Amino acid sequence: MKPQKNRLHRSAWVVSVNMGYGHERAAFGLRDLAYGGIITANDYPQIPKHDKKLWADSRKLYEAVSRLKPLPIIGDIAFEIMDRIQRIDPFYPQRDLSQPTAQVMQTYYMIEKLGLGKHLIEKLSDKPLPLICTFFIPAFAAEVYDYPGDIYLVICDADMSRAWVARDPKKSRIKYFAPNGRVAERLKLYGIRPENIYLTGFPLPKEVIGGANADMIKKDLMARLCHLDPNKIFLNKYIKTLEAELGSSSCRFNNNKQPTLTFTVGGAGAQRALGAQIIKSLKHNLQREEITLRMEAGTKGDVARFFTDRIKNSGLTKMLGKNIFVDHEPDRASYFHNFTKRLRKTDILWTKPSEMSFYTGIGLPIVMAPSIGSQEVFNRVWLKMVGGGVTQGDPRYTNEWLFDWIESGGLARMAWNGYIEAPTHGAYRIESIITGEKIELEKLPLIV
Template sequence: MPTKDTSQYIKKTKHFKKAWVVSVNMGYGHERAAYALKNIAQGGDYIIANSYKGIPKEERKSWQESRKLYEAVSRLKPIPIIGDIAFGIMDKIQEIPPFYPRRDLSEPSLQLKGTFRFIEKNKIGKNLIDKLSVPDEHIPLVSTFFIPSFAAELYDYPGEIYCVICDADFSRAWVTPDAKQSRIKYFAPCGRVAERLKLYGVREENIFLTGFPIPKELVGGPRSEIVKKDMLDRFCNLDPNGVFRSRYSKILRSHFGTSLTSCTKVKRPLSLTFAVGGAGAQRRLGIEIIKSLKQKIKRHQIHITLVAGTRKGLAQFFINELHKLGLKRNHGRGIDILVEKSRPEYFKKFTQLLRTTDILWTKPSELSFYTGAGLPIIMAPVIGSQEEFNRLWLQQIGGGIDQLDPQYTNEWLFDWVNSGALARMAWNGYIEAPTHGAHRIEQIITGKEIELEKLPLVV
């Protein structure tokens, strides 16, 4: 197992109280992982490699062009024919090869070769790496995107270099061309990623199976005290008839230390959070859900939060559509819209929101890993091949399920609630998916002794 020598590595490696945590603001996924690692971030915050203070103008321009292309193509996806063609081309470039049969996949892909030309030609990351390379202070660098980690190695960063992978499978582009000689170490969110890294040529000693970093304020400490507290409330809403709780009462009692057979006092209505991706490609789906649940919202049977992230235009779209549906009075009373000025503030508020969320409805992005915090996930249609792998992983561990026809959400969603099906998914996610990714990464960086269960090699 890739984690078998983690304890030995921790013992023999020099430790630091902090690390440079580096990310990019392309979509939300990479930055979400960095937010969860802010506790170990030098200076108390992570660095955005494509928009930090002092970035050379030409480098900023290069990053902006690639980001605009990604977001433009993502927003085209819902458009028939044109969207499919444009997204299909981009998806093909980022294609993840079949895992089986196991074979040598260390040969660099066209995407990887292009990425390296892009870095070398434009000196991407050189200014940042020079700034972070403090003489005699070999502080580790943890990147949640591959380009900063490539740049760190290319420009001889003096400290250890780590890269956090943010999906349940990934393309060859995440590993340097000469993988066997590379000194970049990888934090894998699941067993399939750990095994895939080997196929790409990464040495086993450079692979750490940690789980995806979930914010500590959503998890608690090694014993998951926050998750357990929130799950007790969640079970009452997700299993109102006690179907799941009565069937698994012994194991639930032994784990939570209290009886869950009855919920004498429900603290709040059933809550559903719909999170739109960074490019906002599925915004209309949120309105379809609201339209179907309109009467149940008015009767206070369910509370919906539409997550717009940092996109004011998306939030305004939601507001306009709510008015068209005759739900103006319900904005703030049964329907909330989460929108913030900055990404750090959005991640903070979103993490707080999840503590009182019973059901998370989202495309299978990096948020798939949040089932490890005891959240059942209803999956919107995938956008991109990596999300298909997240979807398969989530189904395999039993923490999520594909959405059915949104126009009948008012029927099938409550069937899933009344039968205890979503409570079962919440339990499966908590038990089977990694919960302490941030803790494991902190342990490797700082050497701090943290008693955590070994992760199963789920592939």
């Protein structure tokens, strides 16, 4: 079956997987394009039991290993084995990396021999809209099973392993949306033709951006800078630059509101122990109402209960709902919607360097927890390169170093750097490519 060519559409099939939050977070940013809503490839209506089991087994392995990671010895060994399979080779010296890896061949075995994804692709082929995938298996399956529309794949990290590229990259018709310059260049090493690579930026949700002019980002950033620079060290030094970019009418520097720190736990529920250390260290600061703390448990009820228990055991029960919040949602759709709203009121984001690294683009300084996986090591490098994040200090002394970073204006500087250097309008660029509607945006810098 010949694929359609150069046809423009008002909508697309947007396909994700619910393994962790990263792939669904990318899809959430593209939901305006999603015909009939976002499709979850491993949990959609009428999914064959065989497919569901294959997906479930791989998800259980991912989450189990992620939760084991903090454990000494056994956690390191288990994760090292899994991470070695998915590792990202050094970029330099630049060389041909198009040869498929064992993981790629295993993926194609599941698709071609076990039929993974065939049912979904045949179902979507009845209405051959552009197919946008945020995970590689549905994209590979679409190509194997002759999906008649265009196939796109969104890369969700600041660098990528060979696993994300088809077995025969030079012949593949899959098109890639790259979140940054490093990924765009990496795709070429993997053998992808330049015409199949689009440098778009990660698809951040439009609710935190505010159109082509980023009106919402600018408004939120100005307020955030006020909260993060109480001594006006950064603000006074760069006042003319800030007013030129954000608007003089927004410079309300007398805002003494306490900063809001949001700590997030990934989809696998790992790193909850780190959250407990943060609560313990900030106890007296919270009692003095010097900071607001939001503990994001996502959809994990056990993590929410864990945080709530730690707060109560720390003698902070009275502060719950006042300047300490445990945020937990009943389902993933509610989580992405409500978490996005809460981000606008967040001043500091403490998270592992996952796809959340790209949110520094909205002017969020990111405190980076330990990485889980090779791709997060590369996300950490990228985030430091754009100047929007910093590796966490010893969590036992959060009450000391975090406030030093606030008092010195250091976190305000990171917020500004993230806004200036990191891409923000990925969702708009992807939408423009699919629909053909032009939008005036600055050309992305090739930050590698």
